[in-house]
Amino acid sequence: MTRLTKNNLSSKIMKTKMHLYFSKAVFFVFILSCFVGFSQQNISGTISDEEGVPLPGVNVVIKGTNNGTSTDFDGNYSISADQDDNLIFSFVGFLDQEVKVGTSTNINVSLQLGSSELDEVVITGYGTSKKRDLTGAIAQIKTETIQRANPVQAAASLQGQIAGVVVTKTAGKPGDAFDINIRGLNNFDNEKTRPLVVVDGILGANLNDINPVDIETIDVLKDASSTAVYGARGANGVVIITTKKGSSGKPSVSYNGYYGQKTQAHMPNMMSSRQFYDLYKDEERFGRGFTAQELYNVENDITTDWLDLVSQEAIQQNHTISVSGGSDSTTYNFSAGKQLEEGLVTGNDYTRLSLNAGVESQVSDKMKVGFTAYLTENERNWGSHEAVRSAMRARPTATPFFDDIVNANKRDTNFGPVGPYAFYMGINDSQVINPLVEIHPDNYQRQNRSNSLIANVYLEYEITPGLKFKTSYSGYNNNIREGEYRGTFTKSRKGSRSPIASTNQFKTSNYTIDNTLTYQAEFGKHSINATALASIFEEYNEQIGLAVEDLPYKSLWHSLGTGATVTNYGSNLEEYSIASYMGRINYGFNDKYLLTLTGRYDGASQLAEGNKWAFFPSAAIGWRLSEESFIQDLGAFNNLKLRLSYGEVGNNASINPYATQANIFQT
Template sequence: MGKQYRKIILRIMKLSITPCLLWLLGMHLSLAKDVRAQEVLSQRISITVNEMEIDKVLEKIEGQTRVRFIYSAEVIRADRKVTLDSQNQRLGAVLETLLGPLGIEYKVSRKTILLLKAAERKTSLKTEPLENVAPREINREITGKVLDEKGQPIPGASVIVKGTTLGTSTNAEGEYILSLPDDKDAIIFSFVGYVPQEVLVGTMTNLVVTLKVDEKALEEVVVVGFGQQKKVSVTGAVASVTSEVLQQSSSASLANSLSGRLPGLTSIQSGGGQPGRDDATMYLRGAATTNGRSPLILIDGVPRDNIRTLDANEVASVSILKDASATAVFGVRGANGVILITTKRGSAGKNELTINAEQSFSSFTREPERLHSLEYMALRNEASRNDGISPLPFDDAIMAKYANPLAGLDPNDPDYARKAMVRRYMYPDHDYYREYISRYAPQTRVNMNVTGGTDKVSYFVNGGFLHQGGNLNTEPKSVLGYDPSSKMDRYSFRANLDYKVTNSLKSFLNIGSYIEQVNMPSAWLYGNSDTGWMMSDLIYQAQTILPITPGPVTIDGFGVAPGQIVDPGYMDRSAFEIMNRMGYRNEVRSNLNASFGMDWDLSNTVTKGLSIKGMISYDARATTAMQGKKSERLYLAEVNPAKDELTYAVKRSDESLLALTKAADSRYNINMQGSINYARTFGRHDVTGMILGQRDTWESTAGEIPYNVLGVAARATYAYDERYLAEVNMGYNGSEQFAPGHRYGFFPAVSAGWVISNERFLKNNRLLTNLKLRASYGKVGNDKMGSSRFLYQSDITLGGSGPLGSLGLGQTINQGLLGNPNITWEIAQKQNYGLDAQLLGDLSLSVDVFKERRSNILISRGTVPEFQGVPLGNIPKVNMGLVDNQGYELELSYNKAFNRDFRVMVSGNYGYNHNTVKFLDESVRDETYVYRYRATGFPLNQSWGYKIDYSNGNGFFNSKEELDTYLKSTTYGFGEPRVGDFKYVDLNGDGVIDDKDQAPIGYSNIPRVTYGLSLTFEYKGFDLTTFFQGVGKYSSNYQQQGVYEYIIRGTYFDYHKSAWTPERYAAGEEITYPALSTHSTTNHTANDFFIMNRSFTRLKNLVLGYTVPAGALKGVGISKLRVYVSAQNYFTWDRLKMGHLDPENDSSLGYPVTKMANFGLNLTF
C-alpha cells in the first residue's frame, strides 16, 4: 500500500509540480549569457570521479566552467552514481560520455544547460508529404498528444488546421481530438513559451507531437521608447504593470486604476467622481517646473492626450519611463517622463472568447454629518453671542416650536391635517442633503473580447460597455419632458490585426474607438458655462442648505400652482432648481484612432539583423453638446410665527420655455513614423541600433491654429557577454512654439549597466540569482507653456478710442504681451542610479536614486521696476527659472508557491521626491520679513500662513485677561482678535501680526511621497487580493465653503459642535475649532489649522474570487469560469481635521470621490 501511495505522489509530481518548477527555472534563461552553444561546449575540462552521484558531478563541472545546469532531480534521477575519467576534453564530449548512457538529453542556451529526459517518440513525423498516400476520407478524425521535451503532456496547447480557424486544445493529459477537412493536410501545434510546429498529416490518424521551448519567448522584455528591450539589458529607469493587475480595479478611468501601482507615478483623483469627469492628476517623479507638468502619453507608440477612456481590458501593459536614458528619444516632450501603454494582440492558436461582466454600486467616500434644526440654531446663537449680537436670532420660544412643531394643535380639529402640514413646513427639520443626494448609484461594465489567429493572421478584438450612474435625485423624464440626471454611457471598441505577408514582411492594423454620452443638469448658471463648477455648486448647496429652511422644495397648495419652486432663502436659485428645472446638458464625445504599419526584415536581402518599419496613425475626436435651458418662477416662503401663518411670495418672476442650443468641436491628429532597426549578435557581443523619424500634426475645426512637431530619435546599445551594458539615446526635435532659428534642439543621454550576477564569482551563487547596477545621465526638453502659444511674437490688439476716448480719435492699437524671439525649451538634466536584484528566485528588489536640474523655465519677470513704462503683465517672458528635484524609489516583490494549492504574492513600491526652487526672478522683501522669499528656496506650491502659538496648550485666547495681556505688546494687522480666537506667533518680533510673519506651513500641494502595497493569496480555486495606496507629505489650504462656519447664514458641520466656548474650555472638553462667528474673523485666514496635511492611506481594492475547477466545466463549452466580489476605496486613513473632507479631492465641497461595491463574472470559451 505504501509503495502504491508513493507511486501516486511521484506521478502527481511529474505531471504538475515538476513541469511548473522547470518552467520557473527556465525563466532564469532571460538572465543568462547569450553566446553560441559551440563556444560553451568547446571549453576543455579535466574530471575524474568514481561512483559519485550525478548532481555532485555536475557541481564539479560547474566549478571548472562558466555554465550552470538546470534540471529536475527526479526526472534525470540525479542520485544515480557514475564513474568518469576525462582529461583535457571538450565539455561537449564529456557531457555525451556522461549523459548519453543515462538517457539524458541536454540543451544549451547561452551559458545555461537544461537537462531533460530523452524524449520517447511514439510516432515519427516528417514535414514532407508521405509517398503512396492512401485516399483520404472526408473530415477525418485525428487524435493524439502534445508533449514537452521531457515527454510530459502540455494542457491547453492549441491544435489548428493550417489556413483556417478550425481547431481545438489539449486536455489536462495533453490529449486532443481534431476533425480534419478532406481538403486540408497540415496541422499547427502551439503553446505559449514553445516554438509552434507544423505537421503534414498524410495518412496518419494519431499524432504525438513534441514542442520545443522557445528561448526567445522566455526572455522577459520591457517596453521602452519606440521599441522593446530584454529586461536584463535595460539600463534606464523603467517600471511596468500588467493588465491582470489593472483589471482588479473597477474604476471607470484607467488613470485612477494606476494609483499606487508604479514607483514614481503619482495619480490622484483630485476632481472627484463625477460621471464622465473622474480624471486624475498625474506626475512622474513629482514636479520640477512651473509650467506643464503632465507626462507624455503614448498608446501603441502614438502620442495621445488622455487615458481616462481606455478600457483596462484592452491593455496588455503600462510602462513608465523616468530617467533621461529612457526618455531622451522623445526629445522636447520627454522632460516630465513618459507613460507607454501597449494594447493586447492576438497570437496563432485556438480562438478564445472572453466575457467580463461587473455590476457595481457607488457611494461617496465621505459625507457631511447632518445637523438637526435645534443643533443649527444653538450654533448660530453661539456664534452671535461670541460676536456680541443681542438679541440672539433664536429665542427659547422659537426653538420650542422647532422641537415640537405640533404643540397646541387639537388632533380632533377637522382642519388638523392642514394645520399640521403648515406647522411642519414652518418649523422643519429638513435633511436636504439626503433629499438631493442618493446613497448609491449603479455602475455596469460589460466587456467581450475575441483573440486567436492562424500562422498568417492573428487578431484581438474587444468591445466594451460602461454605464456610470450619478448620485443626484433628479425628477424623471416622464415628468419634466427632458432628462437632467447625471450619468455616463461609454461604448468602446478595439481591433488589433497582424498579417504575415511573407516570411520577412509583416503588417499590422490597430483600430480603437469610443463613443461616450455624458448627461447632467444644465450648466448655464448665470453666465457660467463650466460644467465642473456647476456640479460643485450643486453639491455645495445640497450640503449647506439650512435644516430650518421653511417649506418643501416645491409648493403644493397655499394658493400657488402645484410644483412651483421654493428658494432656500439665501440665494436666487435652489439646488432643486439646478438639478431639475433649469434644463439639461448632453455631451456626446467620440474618438476614432487607427494605425497602419509594416515591418520588413532585411536579414535575407541586405544584411542579417537589419529591418525597417513604417507607421501612419490617424486620431479624430469630436464633441457635440446639446443644451436645453429654461427658467421658472421662484417663490420665497414667508413665516409669521406670531400667527402661525405661512405664505409664499414671488421672488423671481421671469419664466422661459426650454430653449435648445447645439455646439460642436472636432480635431484630428496625424502621426507618421519611419525607422531603421538593427540587432545582431557577434559571439559575445550584442549590438542594436535604431534611427526613427516622426511628424505629429494636430488640427481643429474650431479655428485653432494647427500644431506641429518634427523629430528624429536614435538609440544604440552594446552588451558584452551580458555582463557589461552600454546605451546611447538621443532626440533631435523641432517645436513651433519657438521662433525660427530656435526651434530645434538636441537631447542626448547615455547609460551603462553591470550585471554582476553573470560574473564568475557570483555565477553559482544560489542566494543571489540576479544583481545589476545601472547609471544614466542626459538632458531632455519641455515645450509646454500652458495655454499660451507663439510667445516669441508680440500681442497687439485693436482697442477703442484710447485714453482720450471722449475726443473721438477713433480706434487705437494696444500693446499686449511683448514677444521674446529668444525663448526656447526648458532643459531637464537628469541623473539616475539604480540597482536590480533577485534573491532565491522568489524575492525581487529594485532601487533608483535620481537627481534633476530643470533650467530655462519660462517665467514672468518679478524684479523689473514698475516705473519702466511697460505694465508688468506685458513684460515678455524669459527662460530664467531654475528648479532642482531629487529623490529615490523602491520596488519589492515576492512570489512564492508553497505547494500546488497555495501561493503568496506580495508587491510594494515607495517613491520620494523633493523639489526646490532655485530661481524664479522673485523680488526680495525687506529685512523686516521673517522669510524674504516666498518661492526661492522652497518647494513649488509651498503653503504659507500664520503660525499658531500653542505655548498655552491649545493655541486659543482662553480668557479676556490672556487676550488683553497679548494685545498690550502685539496687535493684529487684519482685524481684532476675540476670546476663543487663534493666537498667532509674532515671528519677526515687531509687535504686529501681518504678512511679514507668514511662514511655510506643512508641505506643497504636490505630494512628495507615493506608495502602494499589494497582497495576494491563492488557495486552490480561491484568490484574495488587497491593495493599499497612499500619498504623504502633501498639504492644502482648506478654506471658505465647507470649512469656514460664517458662510451664508452659517454653514455648520459636526466638528463645529466642539468649537471653543468658555464652558467647554473650563470643563476641559476637547476643542476642535475656534470660537464661532457670524462673519469673517482673524481665524479665517491661512494658518496651520486650515492648512491641513492631506497624507492618506487608502484600501484601494479588496477582491475575493473563486475559479471553478476545469474538470467541473467539461462538456459545457466553458474553459474558465471565475466569480468575484470586490470593494474599492472603502477604507481611508488620513490626518484631516474635518470628517467630511476626502484627502484626495481638491475641493472641500465639490463632487466627492466615490467608493464602490462590486460583483463580477469572468467567462472564457
C-alpha cells in the same frame, strides 16, 4: 419624528413588494450557496524549491479569478477550489507553475528557479528590450494587475503600482480625468507636468478614452535616458499603452464584467427641525424668523433631510466582449465595451462605449502588415454644482414639495410649483432655493459628449536577417461638445431671469508618419540592438463657443439662435508640427556590461526662427553585478544591477503654437 428622505417617500405597497423580492432573493442565494459549497473542496499543501526547502510568501491563485492566498513561514497553504479549477503558484525568482485541482485535496508543488521575469519584454519606445538588459528606468504593469484593480479609467490602474508615479483624480465626479505625475513636482499648470501618452505607437492620445480591459501592458518611462527617444516631448515622462492583440488558434470569445455600488461614507449628522428651531428661535439675536409652515413642521416633528434627497446609491459597471484568434499567418482581435458610472449626487453620470480592432498578417517570409483602430464615445452629465451646497444650507424646517405646504407664504405662491417642488420651500430665506429644483433635468443640465478615433496602419519588411524596416501612419481624432442650460429656477437666475445656455465645441486632429530601421545581432559575447527613426507629426486644434440668454423656451443648447441676447462668443484655431530624427544603440557584452546611447533631433514649429531645432542626447551604462562570481557566491541576489544614466529632454506641451509671433495691441 418624521424625517423626509427618499426612502420614506416610497409607498407602503412598494415596500411590501421589495420585502417579498428580498425574501425570495435571500432564499435563492441560500440554496445556490449550498450547491456551491458542495462543489468546492479545501485544498492544502506545501510549496518548496527544487532542494525541498519550504518557500514562505508564495502566491497561490485560482486561475481567472482574484481568489487566492499565500504560503506561511513553513511553506504551507490552504484554499477552497472547485475540481475544474487550476491553481497558479508564483514567486519572485521562480518559474510560475499551474496545476489542475481535480479530485486531489493535497497538492504539493516544487518550484523551479528561473529568470522568466528578467526575460520579460518591455516597451522602450520605438522598440523593445528584455528587463535584464534595461539601462533606463522603465516600469511595466500587465493586464492581470489592471484587471485586479477594475478601474473605471486606465490611469487609475497605475495608482500605487509604480515607484515615482503619482496618480490623482482631478475631482470626484464620474468621468473626471486623472493626473499622472512622473518623478516631478506638483504644479497648478498640469500641462507642465503631464506625461506624453502613446497608444499603440500613436502619440498624443487621451489615456482616459481607453477601456482598461483592452490593455495588455502599460509601460512607464521615467528617467531622461529612457525618454530621450521622444526628445522635445519627453520631459514629463512617457506612458506607453499596448492594447491586446490576437494569437493563432481557434476563435476565442471572452467576457469581462463587474457590477458594484457606491454609497456615501461619512455624511454629516444634520439637525432635526426641532433642534434647528431651538437654536435659532431668538429672532432678535439671529433675525431669521420662522414661517407658519416651518412652525407647523416643528410642531409635528417633520424634518427634511436635504442631503439624502439629492444623493443616491451610485452604480458602477463595466461589460466587455472580445473575440480573438487567427491562423499561422494572420491574427485578429476585436472587442466592444460599455462603462457606466453614476455619481453620488443625482444627475451626475458617465458612460463610455468603446470598440477595438486589430489585425496583423505575415503576407510573406519577409513582409508583415497590420492595423489597429480604437473608437470611443463618452458622455458625461455633470449635474448642478449648486445642489449639494444648497442641501447643506437649506433649513431642515423647509418643505420639498409644493403640495405639502400647508401655510404657503407670498413668496411661494408668487413662484408656484417648479414641477412638483416648492421653489422657496415655505421659508423666509431668499438666499437658498430648493436643491431638488436645482437638479431637476428640466431646469438645469450640463453635458459633455466626445468621440475619438485612434488608428494605425503599418508595414514591416525584413531586408536581411536582423535588419528590418518599418513604416507606419497613425492618426488621432477627437471631437468634444459641451453644453450647459440654466433655467429660470436656478440659483443664478433666481426665479425671475430668463434661461441662459451655452455650447463649446473642440476638435483635435493629428497624424504621425514614422519610418524606422532596426538592427539586432549577436557576435559571440557581444550583442547589439540599433534603431534609427525619421518622423513627422502635425496637429490641428479648433474651438468655437457661443452663449446666449433670454431663450423663449427650453431647448437646452440646441437652438441658441432663438436667444434674444448673445453674451459671449469666440473661435480659435491652432496648428503646429514637429519633425524628428532619432538614433539609439544598445550594446551588451558577456551579459554583464550594458551601454545605451540615444540622440534625437527635433524641430518644432512653435519655436522662433533660428531656434526651432534642438538635440536631445542621453547615455546610460549598466553593470549586472549578479552575473559576477563574487556576488553569486553570496547567494543573496538573483538580479543585482548598477545603473548610471544622463539625458536631456524637452517640454513643448505648454508652448502656445504662436507664442513667438505675439503682437503688442494698440488701443
